[in-house]
Amino acid sequence: MSGLKSSPSWHAGLYRRALADRTPSHALVCGSSDETMPQVLTRIVPGLRLTVADACSTPLQLVEAWAAWGGADVATVRSHAPDLAGLSGPFDVIVTDGLLSLLPTPADRNALITRLAGLLADDGVLIYTTRIAGRRARLEYDRPGRVVQALAAAAWPAPPAERLRLARHRLQRPSRPSPFTAPEQVADAFRGGFDQVRVVTRTAAPTLALAMHPAFLTGRGSVCVGVTATHPRSQL
Numbered sequence: 444m445s446g447l448k449s450s451p452s453w454h455a456g457l458y459r460r461a462l463a464d465r466t467p468s469h470a471l472v473c474g475s476s477d478e479t480m481p482q483v484l485t486r487i488v489p490g491l492r493l494t495v496a497d498a499c500s501t502p503l504q505l506v507e508a509w510a511a512w513g514g515a516d517v518a519t520v521r522s523h524a525p526d527l528a529g530l531s532g533p534f535d536v537i538v539t540d541g542l543l544s545l546l547p548t549p550a551d552r553n554a555l556i557t558r559l560a561g562l563l564a565d566d567g568v569l570i571y572t573t574r575i576a577g578r579r580a581r582l583e584y585d586r587p588g589r590v591v592q593a594l595a596a597a598a599w600p601a602p603p604a605e606r607l608r609l610a611r612h613r614l615q616r617p618s619r620p621s622p623f624t625a626p627e628q629v630a631d632a633f634r635g636g637f638d639q640v641r642v643v644t645r646t647a648a649p650t651l652a653l654a655m656h657p658a659f660l661t662g663r664g665s666v667c668v669g670v671t672a673t674h675p676r677s678q679l
């Protein structure tokens with residue numbers, strides 16, 4: 444069920460451009476709901492060695508199963524941001540999607556950025572992607588994705604009342620507010636840890652399902668933001 448809210452494949456063009464003039468050998472994926480991010484990266488850089496860190500064991504197991512099946516060179520580490528204990532760099536590439544939105548305070552977000560800067564090689568690149576809400580203030584979810592999640596919950600092997608509660612929750616839970624309201628705010632957060640920060644935005648809906656959402660149909664849809672950051676400040 445993972446990947447329904449945001450898929451790394453939406454950002455494949457950004458990854459491709461950011462890695463075009465580079466020959467990275469070791470990448471860190473920080474927070475990976477499933478195997479999609481490692482898949483996208485190894486498609487762009489075949490043979491790339493990956494370390495995947497996540498606070499939760501389920502995505503790590505999905506990544507391990509994918510790596511065992513396809514022969515990818517992947518190490519997994521169960522580790523919590525912002526501390527990311529157990530990780531040691533340097534990494535040529537660090538990729539993370541939406542992780543800042545999952546940290547509760549600005550101090551946690553700044554601590555993560557500092558930690559990631561410390562893990563990046565001097566000539567490495569960090570790529571961060573996220574969506575920021577449009578004028579609705581909350582991110583829209585794709586409705587077909589939520590229906591699929593609700594159907595899966597309804598088929599869960601649990602008592603009927605529990606299944607119903609879970610399915611209703613999948614359909615109705617409010618989406619998370621974004622900690623940022625403008626693309627430059629995301630870039631500014633990274634300027635605390637990196638010397639060179641670039642930001643790109645994309646206003647087109649990333650999927651057909653989102654394009655059909657009332658927010659996009661009325662010009663109030665979320666914006667995809669991509670940040671590339673180089674030269675960790677600690678290296679200056």
Ligand SMILES: C[S@@+](CC[C@H](N)C(=O)[O-])C[C@H]1O[C@@H](n2cnc3c(N)ncnc32)[C@H](O)[C@@H]1O
Nearest residue numbers: 449474475476497498499502523524540542545
């Ligand atoms: C960062 S987003 C990534 C979503 C995106 N669709 C992707 O796959 O690239 C969600 C992932 O972050 C993980 N996560 C959430 N909070 C975390 C934290 N504090 N430290 C590390 N991982 C975390 C979740 O377990 C989940 O796998």
